Amino acid sequence: MQRRHFLLSSAAAATAVAAPSLVRAQSLEKPKVTIAVGGKNLLYYLPLTVAEMLGYFKAEGLDAQIVDFAGGSQALRAVVGGSADVVSGAFEHTVNMQTKGQRMRAFVLQGRAPQVVLAVNNRTMPNFKSVADLKGKKIGVTAPGSSTNVMANFVLAQAGLKPSDVSFIGVGATNAAIAAIRQGQIDALSHLDPVITILERAGDIRIVTDTRIVAEADKVFGGPMPAACLYAPQAFIDRNPNTVQALTNAIVRANKWIQAAGPGDIIKVVPEGFLLGDRAVYIDAFLKSKGALSPDGTIPEKGAATALRALASVDPALNNAKVDLNAVYTNEFVRKANAKYPRG
Known part of the structure; x- marks a missing residue:
């Protein structure tokens, strides 16, 4: 009986090792997730493309469907309207939406400067x-x-x-x-x-x-201005914490891969159509933008305040808006992702 129990236990363990993605998928609340993005070909969203092309989403048990729109505002509307779950978009939208009574929260950063x-x-x-x-x-x-x-x-x-x-x-x-x-x-x-x-x-x-130059972006905005990130309605995050963690893991791995990658590595990964017919130009653009991409997905603590100031400079009414800046972002998932993938 002891020998039979040992054999059964060994078989079960082998199955778990052989199918880690299956085990992960079973723990995800929403294995199939739709991500809306505005301008996927842009270097602004390079971590999203890398995570997709290198299979980082799949490695976390996710079937990530990425839907591309002409701009970030349209991607946001897709999530508000319910046709997508998560936005890969600009951080400031989380602040702006809270002033409109809709709770959106960023949970992993792709860009530490706007690159605009x-x-x-x-x-x-x-x-x-x-x-x-x-x-x-x-x-x-x-x-x-x-x-x-x-x-x-x-x-x-x-x-x-x-x-x-x-x-x-x-x-x-x-x-x-x-x-x-x-x-x-x-x-x-x-x-x-x-x-x-x-x-x-x-x-x-x-x-x-x-603002591809981090120092110039900080000067223009008067502080760190978070750029591309993954964000979602707070209700989605509350219902699907394991799914959000899986998304974060994939982006953090992509961030770290990019920082260690050379131009030749990038060219091999991004779709040919993203190069707009000129590899040399794309490599030049990558080198100019690389420093503005996030090294580890962490959202700066002062970033939300900077974003609010930027928005208020355009719409003075926001100076009197009641905004809980701590509610527009979280680094909880990023900390866990960096612990899991310290080297990407």
Whole structure:
């Protein structure tokens, strides 16, 4: 009987070792999860793509369905409307949504600086001297209300301009944005890589503000400004803590892989379509943006206050809004993920 018990126990243990993903999947409240993102091809969301392409979501027992939209504001609407579970988007949306009575919480960081670049069109504004010159001009953003729009508003506010002093035009996340500049449809562009690097190398634009540089982003916003993150309704997090932990684990592993990766490693992982036809440009863009990507997924403690200040500079009514900044983010899942994957 003892021998039979030993054999049965050994078989059960072997089965558990042979199928770790099955064991993990059984512990997840929602193994199939839908992630909405606005502009998946952008380097802003590189950790999401790496986690998907290297199988980190699958390794956690997740069937992660990623749905791409033209901008972050549209990705947010997908979660609010119930067609997606989680947003891969800009951190400031969690603050903004709380002021509207909807509790959203960020739980793992992808970018520690916005990586948004404001640039002017050399064709339509060859004599540009200062941000004040943008009054009455057309500014392209990924989508109205997205982080590229917020960043542009913030820079305009510092120059004494209101959002209504310019016209914002949604130009998407890829080739349409490039065409809008080259065809003279817009006078300036608030956008991300690789689009910015493509236009810069071709001499189409002149950079005004560059938050791919962490120090410049901190100076512009007056503190650490968290960028891309995974966030979800608080109710989803409360109902699905194991699922949220699995998502966090995957992104933290991706963050660490990116920091150790070289340009050649990145090129092998990202889909060919993300390169926009020029590998050299994509590598250049990656090197410029790498420092702004999060090394370990941790959300800075002062980040929520910085985001609120940025939003209030655009909408002064937010200065009087009652916001619980501790409720818009948590590092609880990140701490566990880093303990599990200390080296990625």
